[in-house]
Amino acid sequence: MGIQYDPAAMIAGIPDGARIMMGGFGMCGIPENSIALLLESGQKNLTIVSNNAGVDTFGIGLLINNGQVRKMISTYIGENTVLEKLLIEGRIEVDLVPQGTFAERIRAAGAGLGGFFTPTGVGTVVADGKETRELNGKTYVFEEPLHADYAFVKASVGDRKGNLFYRKTTQNFNAVMAMAAKKTIAEVEQLVDAGGIEPESVHTPGLFVDVVYQGANFEKRIEKRTYRTADR
Amino acid sequence: MGIQYDPAAMIAGIPDGARIMMGGFGMCGIPENSIALLLESGQKNLTIVSNNAGVDTFGIGLLINNGQVRKMISTYIGENTVLEKLLIEGRIEVDLVPQGTFAERIRAAGAGLGGFFTPTGVGTVVADGKETRELNGKTYVFEEPLHADYAFVKASVGDRKGNLFYRKTTQNFNAVMAMAAKKTIAEVEQLVDAGGIEPESVHTPGLFVDVVYQGANFEKRIEKRTYRTADR
Amino acid sequence: MKSGSKKERIAQRIARELRDGFYVNLGIGIPTMVADYIPDGMDITLHSENGMLGIGPYPTEGAMNPDLINAGKETISETPGSSYFGSDLSFAMVRGGHIDLSILGGMQVSETGDLANWMVPGAVVKGMGGAMDLVAGSRRVVVAMMHTSKDGSPKILPECTLPLTGVGVVTMIVTDLAVIEVTKAGLLLTEVAPDTTVDEVREKTGASLRIGDVREMRFAS
Amino acid sequence: MKSGSKKERIAQRIARELRDGFYVNLGIGIPTMVADYIPDGMDITLHSENGMLGIGPYPTEGAMNPDLINAGKETISETPGSSYFGSDLSFAMVRGGHIDLSILGGMQVSETGDLANWMVPGAVVKGMGGAMDLVAGSRRVVVAMMHTSKDGSPKILPECTLPLTGVGVVTMIVTDLAVIEVTKAGLLLTEVAPDTTVDEVREKTGASLRIGDVREMRFAS
Numbered sequence A, B: 001m002g003i004q005y006d007p008a009a010m011i012a013g014i015p016d017g018a019r020i021m022m023g024g025f026g027m028c029g030i031p032e033n034s035i036a037l038l039l040e041s042g043q044k045n046l047t048i049v050s051n052n053a054g055v056d057t058f059g060i061g062l063l064i065n066n067g068q069v070r071k072m073i074s075t076y077i078g079e080n081t082v083l084e085k086l087l088i089e090g091r092i093e094v095d096l097v098p099q100g101t102f103a104e105r106i107r108a109a110g111a112g113l114g115g116f117f118t119p120t121g122v123g124t125v126v127a128d129g130k131e132t133r134e135l136n137g138k139t140y141v142f143e144e145p146l147h148a149d150y151a152f153v154k155a156s157v158g159d160r161k162g163n164l165f166y167r168k169t170t171q172n173f174n175a176v177m178a179m180a181a182k183k184t185i186a187e188v189e190q191l192v193d194a195g196g197i198e199p200e201s202v203h204t205p206g207l208f209v210d211v212v213y214q215g216a217n218f219e220k221r222i223e224k225r226t227y228r229t230a231d232r
Numbered sequence C, D: 001m002k003s004g005s006k007k008e009r010i011a012q013r014i015a016r017e018l019r020d021g022f023y024v025n026l027g028i029g030i031p032t033m034v035a036d037y038i039p040d041g042m043d044i045t046l047h048s049e050n051g052m053l054g055i056g057p058y059p060t061e062g063a064m065n066p067d068l069i070n071a072g073k074e075t076i077s078e079t080p081g082s083s084y085f086g087s088d089l090s091f092a093m094v095r096g097g098h099i100d101l102s103i104l105g106g107m108q109v110s111e112t113g114d115l116a117n118w119m120v121p122g123a124v125v126k127g128m129g130g131a132m133d134l135v136a137g138s139r140r141v142v143v144a145m146m147h148t149s150k151d152g153s154p155k156i157l158p159e160c161t162l163p164l165t166g167v168g169v170v171t172m173i174v175t176d177l178a179v180i181e182v183t184k185a186g187l188l189l190t191e192v193a194p195d196t197t198v199d200e201v202r203e204k205t206g207a208s209l210r211i212g213d214v215r216e217m218r219f220a221s
Helices: A008-012 A032-041 A060-065 A081-088 A099-110 A174-180 B008-012 B032-041 B060-065 B081-088 B099-110 B174-180 C006-015 C030-037 C087-095 C131-137 C198-203 D006-015 D030-037 D087-095 D131-137 D198-203
Strands: A019-022 A046-049 A069-074 A093-096 A115-118 A132-135 A138-143 A148-159 A181-192 A211-214 B019-022 B046-049 B069-074 B093-096 B115-118 B132-135 B138-143 B148-159 B181-192 B211-214 C023-026 C045-048 C052-055 C078-084 C101-105 C108-110 C140-144 C172-174 C178-183 C186-192 C209-216 D023-026 D045-048 D052-055 D078-084 D101-105 D108-110 D140-144 D172-174 D178-183 D186-192 D209-216
Touching: A008 A032, A008 A181, A019 A032, A019 A174, A032 A060, A032 A148, A032 A181, A046 A060, A060 A069, A060 A081, A099 A115, A099 A138, A099 A174, A099 D087, A099 D131, A148 A174, A174 A181, A174 D087, B008 B032, B008 B181, B019 B032, B019 B174, B032 B060, B032 B148, B032 B181, B046 B060, B060 B069, B060 B081, B099 B115, B099 B138, B099 B174, B099 C087, B099 C131, B148 B174, B174 B181, B174 C087, C006 C030, C006 C140, C006 C172, C023 C030, C030 C101, C030 C140, C045 C087, C087 C131, C101 C131, C178 C209, C186 C198, C198 C209, D006 D030, D006 D140, D006 D172, D023 D030, D030 D101, D030 D140, D045 D087, D087 D131, D101 D131, D186 D198, D198 D209
Parallel strands: A019 A046, A019 A148, A046 A069, A069 A093, A148 A181, A181 A211, B019 B046, B019 B148, B046 B069, B069 B093, B148 B181, B181 B211, C023 C045, C023 C101, C101 C140, C140 C172, C186 C209, D023 D045, D023 D101, D101 D140, D140 D172, D186 D209
Antiparallel strands: A115 A138, A115 B115, A132 A138, B115 B138, B132 B138, C045 C052, C052 C078, C172 C178, C178 C186, D045 D052, D052 D078, D172 D178, D178 D186
16 A cells, blocks of 8 residues: 555544654654644543653643543653643653663664664663673663654655655654654645655655645744844 | 865875775765775775675775775675685685675664664574574574774765765765764765755765865766666 | 566566555566566555665666666666665665565575575675565565576475575565465465476475465466 | 853853864753853854754844754754754764763762763653763763752762762863863862862862862853
């Protein structure tokens, strides 16, 4: 079955308890439209794999508010006070992973590796219960691949073969997550014909993508508006 | 010390016995100019890490003919009869590595990993003497990172910050090797000012590059000329 | 029976394993010929492990570009929607199970689906290239080969005698004489060529064959 | 003595650790302020672990772009020669030793260079983000922090009491009072601020300090 262009059926068909990766860093490059569809579908007990947990009023925060999320696998959840409250009350589970290890574990899943040794987290709680090994005089900790059932990613441009191109810092975890899930659903700001992206500039080749669709009404919130006066 | 633009001193300063990675697949995307400089410098007992060993009359083949190479670490050396002869005579050593493992070991070196488990080669001579491990029901073999002292890479376009862009299938091992060596020397067909490559289309960010220079007289040989008649 | 050489017939039969939307890697030799028999209108994307998706036909003579080759080092062309990438990502695709089908040549296949195809006995070892990764990682591995060696000795054996490329990796064997599936219960003969018989196939096969509902081999055109 | 807050003074001192051609990662807080004190004409490339090299100054209000943020989620700008990439490559850079200098805030540093800076005692755990990778992988790690806690208790200790971010990872500590290098022989005091003394620094430091050739702290402007 080739690339599909309508996400509705696949997202509606996600079962309760599924593990879903969601690209983005903070509010930058997040799959707003697929999150909205998942909110409508209302699945429960989801595990969300995402660098952050959104903010109280947007992004993954909406799914948390809606009681759909049982567990987050993230690197930093500091921007979401609702999540914080649920965590204190024991109503949500959070696994925290160092950001580089998080990215690398996702890549390992997409790349068919059984795991890897990283220097990150050696001697910290992150290494508790894990194998450590000295290799060429340096200590490393063993980390396993991190798979998912679905990946929701967001790209600036997509073509009808599923190739994706990300502008500026919107690539972040989107490209690597597209590799690591059984099914990858990509929303794009602009959907073009095959060949509309320069072949050397494709960040995510279409073979990693199952559904590509044009998103509507991207809100693209800015989390921290920092600017200078023009004359500085 | 920032990016440099003249390769001569660094290549002349390579010691005998150094390990040098060279990008390219067959004759496609090979660092012709840096190889020519290394031929002139004449260092001996080099270990060359490259997917192939060139052909008898070009590429790494020239270094082999010149008696500069003690050892090749490669995935396929079938196109070089001089190398074959030296190998039979025991005058050169060849380590053969599966191509995906080769790429991944180089990436692991560049990415600071201590090694990884791959399914490739399990049950074959490639796994002899290596740790194997069952992970989630599948058997993997442990592979170590593959480092080098120098990497010679070739790109289509480079800018003065060392950013590199590769056209068509010339990227192959160039980008990953640029990550994995202590010093990376990049020759380019076209050297442009900083900003001359679209920031999203940079394949090798300049932080991996020590020297970038405009190559002269690229020969760009075709190994197998396959074509169809225009009306087919 | 279709015209054309036995090797072309193997390629034609393998083409019938293609499905719409497949990402396919073709090895050197017979596998490359499969590209000529992709059914019209079927969306097949060809992967080249040197870093490309979307291989097109050979270029015209004037359009040959040294910057654009396949893993066999042949000049090729691109198609709309092609993409280029490095070898690390290319083999991430392979090992990660993103290639639906790999078609490779074979020297020996065992009854448990082991494949030997990289060390030619008596010759200098040239290297495995990407073959070990392709068989370890692809979702389906189809081996394209002549049923026997030139001297008539069987290439399908209880166990491979040559050094292995992969263990238990082959999904299906397509030869000039037969189609054989590798199942958990052993080798299953499912098709024989129009110009042969089940008995002849059995005789030329070194491993034991289960005989299924055997049909005549059909070929894509 | 320079004007400005104590935190600015820390940033100004750390700026003197920059060298031409360095690739530098700046953490949130005091480290971010170092960008304002890069010496004129020095080629420094700022890395942002969310996938960028070549951070420029904050944009003008009209130029803020939701697609362009730093790891602190602030809107930023790009410079000529910037590049963008994914998080996997970004942390390959970090772990692979390609970042010359990382500057981070600290809650505690031990006399063997252990760093604790991700779990605030008594607060909900928010996560380590990229800090553990940055300290494990960067060639040099400079910790920017106030010399003591608000209650005056020392933050430089024989051993950290808070959960660690990394073991033996800190190269140098720069505080409002002193510059301290982490050496194999322990902590070495090399500079004290103009408005303090070696004795005061020693008193406010929980770990034992070797006293080197102590100079007065100087600041980039």
